[in-house]
Amino acid sequence: MTNTITSSSHVAVQARDVHGNVHVQYPNPAPPVPRQLPARRLFVDRERITAYLDQAWAVRHGPLWVGVEGPSGIGKTAVAVEWAARHAWPNGCLHADLSRTGPEAVLRGWLHALGHPHLPEDPAQVEALWRTLTADKHLFVLIDNATPEDAAVLFPVGDECAGLATAQAQLWGLVAHGGRCIHMPPLDPQATTALIHGLLDDPPPTPVLETAVATTGGLPLAATLTAAYLAEHTNPRFTPQEEHVTAHVDRLLDALPDTTARAATYLAMHPGHLTNPCTAALLDVVPEEAARVLAALTETGVLQRTEDDRWSVHDQVRPALIQRATTDDRVQGVGRVARYYRLRSAAVEDHLNPWRYRIDNEAAGLARNAQREQGTVWFTTEGEALAWADAELPTLLPVVAMLADLLRPEAWQLADLLGTYFNRRRPLEVSRPLFAASLRAAQELENPAAVGIVHRRLALVAETPEQKLEHAQAALDAYEAAEHRAGIATGHEGLGDAYLDLGDIDRAVWHLRESVRLHGQRGHRRGLFMQLRKLAEGLSAQGTHGQALELVVRAHRTQAGLEVPDRYQMARSASALIEVSLAHAAEEDRVLTVGERSALLMIAQTGVAQMSEDGALHRQAQMHEKVATLTTDPEHERSELHAALALHEQLGHPDASRVRSQLDVLSS
Template sequence: MISNAISSGTVVGAAVQAGTINGGITLYNPPSRPVPRQLPRHRALVDRHDDTARLAALLDAEDPRPVLITGPPGIGTTMLALHLLHQRDTPPGGQLYADLGAHSTTGPARPEDVTARWLRALGITTPPPDLEEASALLRSLTTDRAVAVLLDNAACDEQVRALLPAGRSLVVVTSRTPLTGLLAEGAHHHRLGALPPEAARELLAATAGQAGEGQDLDALAAPCRGVPLALTLTGARLAAGHTIPTAPAADLPLDDLVTHALDQAYDALDDPAARFYRDLGTQPLPGASVDAAMAGAVSRTDPAATAEHIATLTQSGLLLDVDAGEGLFRFALSDGRLHAAALARRTDTAEQTDAGRRRALDWLLAEAFAASRAAHPFRHHAEPRLLYPPPHRAALTTPEQGLAWLRTRGPYLRTALEVADAHGLDDITAHLAHAYWPWLLRERNYPLWTATYDLAVPAATRLTTTAPGPASRWLLADLLGARSNVRRATGDYSGATDDRRAALTIATEDHDREGQAQHLQGLGRVALAAGEHGLARVYLTEALRRCAELGTGRDTGVIRVALAVALHTTGANDAALAHLRLAHEELRACGDDLNAGRALAWKGRVLAQSGEHRLAAHDLASAHNLFIAQHAHAWQGRVLLWTAESQGDQGHTDTAADLLRRARDLCADSPADLADIATAAKRLGVDL
């Protein structure tokens, strides 16, 4: 029989059964993750009744198969797909959306990036780095919890195949060409055609509003040949008071008709708005994304003027609102950036285009640096030198603000890095990787993490020659250390060791005592991960000695935790506990609650394995609360695992089984933790 007693404190939500606990323990249930609803807003459809009825019947089938909608640019495949999915009840798993960027200036979206983003939306905090494994996990999660998926603007079969969910999920794919592989595997195909004349007139009238009254709308609609985007652009020009020629465009191929309509909409802009539109072509952003703040920095307009230009482009039909509150928009056409960039090449000098690109990258770097400093105040930050410092900046001062900015603009990183690297901007490439570290650390997207530092380390190496000095050498050492971390996390212990040794050499040559301690700690953590516990103790003991001499309490505390783990693995539990107690005090004193929680968790772990289960329960429960507050899901799972082992060792197998199941749910994305949970369940005789 299990007997629990708490002398003081409150238990709210899930409790850890752990015998008698003395002290104020409060366990909170973390807030449930909202069901994702990623589908963009959509405008009302005009006509398309037959298309909608046929496709709705396919989606509402007992065992729905993917639906592929194809058509020329501007024909409305995306609007129809959104209309279909918004009409249906949201499945239990929610809605997932991805612009696959078949016609992006920076190339199609990578399936591994999309799966990582989707898995995080579905509750997997650290998606698997391998695409095949991530795709399998997506299918596992959606087997019993169907989702509605829109894969917009697909480039090829392989891109789509990796993103298909399982079960009775609803999947709609849009593309300009049939994806023969997808069709061969059973997908339905629907080719979307032009609107009939009556529907074209109706759409033009709805877009033009009062400005269309008294106009010969049939004559004005005829040149648009039933293409919805061309009609929308024409209606927007009418609404703005422009005169619309009625000469037919019959000689234009249908694929060129929308470009012709885009050209006409652009020609109707005043000079400042036209320049603003061309500048959007230089934004190093993925897909059709438009960031108003970045656009203002490129065009050197203040926030009020930027908002005015964005409103003009939205009213003209060239842009669509995605999240105006966050300043996020998109081109009305998936390859709208190509159109803007082509206009810029024809109108602006190469120097103007290069300057616009650099202003965009400088804005991104300045904001990322501020966000990184707010999110990780304990970290040493290398301040970049900006060629064009943006005059208008977001106020990013708290960790919450910094992390929120990084989450929103995190997807910009890969594209910006590749653009900077392609144009030889080594300073931007290196500093962007440095600034985005907090986001990479939390996302745990290992392929992106690896790709980032594989670009940034060579760039930083070149900087030590082109811009020699302590600052560039420190930045190179920092990036080598960061790459060592991801190599350690992915099991490349040799590469991780090489990077840390190279970083330590730089710190030693430059007499950087803090850097030496940091990179000795890194070598110790690599050795610990590789199972070389004796070597880990040597490195970590020396790192601790140097940090203690420098008086850096937070770094000292972090190193103590790593050293304590190394000591515990070799049976020196008393020494490990002494370090963990000191580490907890040091880390709490400087406000680093995440690492303070790690110290408490390991202290509870060591106590439990030493038979001190009641003392262990107090530390593990307190650590669990800290990890909930820090949204550290993996550490929540580890604490539940260790608590389950403690309960099982006391004979409380039912409690242990419940805790192990909860730990398994939290650690679903960590193969190493899942292996530990399975081992614990087998040892305790628990059936999960």
């Protein structure tokens, strides 16, 4: 008998004696409503545009989609943030900058923020899940540096939703998708004066103010920097040569304390959004001092802050900051960016899969030493580790691209260290270009082992079986050139996977046998267990079910006998054991005995419980299906299939349609 009690915090369940297999399921807490927009700033002279948006909102016949064009620094993002703040968005406000990441990574991040941690691998299904989720939401989305095509994918589709996209030009294509487009003009002198007045407690004399206004060119960013300069100088001087934002930045930093001005040049080396821990690492200071620097630079307008406690350097400001840095400071700043992401990524991987084979084995030790020196622990749970990588995903691509351009080894090390994360989340639109940049760096640095690991990563995210085979072969070639024994073993595994996908079972089995042999020679029991299971699956596909069953039983026992079992891999071996057992019985034209069925059913139910505890929803759904296959009770079968269907639908996984069809057959 199975009893399931689902409770909430305001319901108490009391019992004297509880017997049987009782599970208490606690509902997951609702995720916080995302509020990702940059902070509101002093706002002047955009009434015509906000009135236009109000009118468009009032007469819409569906979601409001608008493109806002204008030069950098003109205030496009500010007007979008201001208009959004004047309306209620019960389901949240989302923001992305496409100059730093791709649309698929953005969608995955947004879906995580809205409470969907487990997402399908197929980008088309991620987009479909986004449309499904937003169809009945009241949501605002802001996309900076967008194209019409990207905006059409990322905008929400619900009638109570609005999406605004910004770009310097060429957003008129949104009209073809049912949207609108407006152009942002510069501020007129009166509005610029009002903005500077509003930012200063004591405005300067009129002649000085008029000269200052004339140097801004009507750009709100320049006006903000000018106000900061005026606040620091009682007798300011403006010359025609200082009519650009760069000159304003120079004057502004000259007025700041040397340590703060130098900190600004370090932060400019970071190509994405900054957090307080990242800032502390880049400046080599404690978090409290990092917070002070971030606040000072935000107040002056050098940095922009978002509502989720992240900061970024404005695109117009970054070149001026980097230009001020010495060569040594630039090298040291980039080095600190690289070290921060390398060590944090190593800590993430240590939580997700401490047993995985890596080329960059040194990083895990460095990460542990850094935490001991700081007297802190970066991640205490697997969930925290995943959450950090999810949040940093939009920044990882520009960071790796920068490191690859500079031919730094961290470009390939990050691809290596985050292997398990990328396998779990499958953010293909980020991982493919990220791995490509990593490969370029590994090749330029003439590191064949690194070339092998990155080709292995590319094989796992390949778009076609042919591309997968090409990368898998290149990985094995590189490992053999490096005489890297562990790599050669995993290289044969990759080729076995590729040939299985292509349907060339004989070649697949040969390479998987070779992988088993090499892992056995190395005495790597975890690797051997995984290769035995894969070889068993290949043999079963080949029709050699008896030998496949022997191997998968051995694999399952090997894993169970490890001092610290990997429960996720145990569930995979359990699934393979059940499939091979059923195929072997069918080959012998017999049904499973009561004992065999009972033993397999217990293995499947154990897998369901373990995957539920670990939050591996897709694997949990598959184990529910295995229970349904093995049970002889029709009601139990339907119950397990309904449980599997609910999980597949939660993930947006294509297996949902197959399970739904099975339920339809049972009901007919």
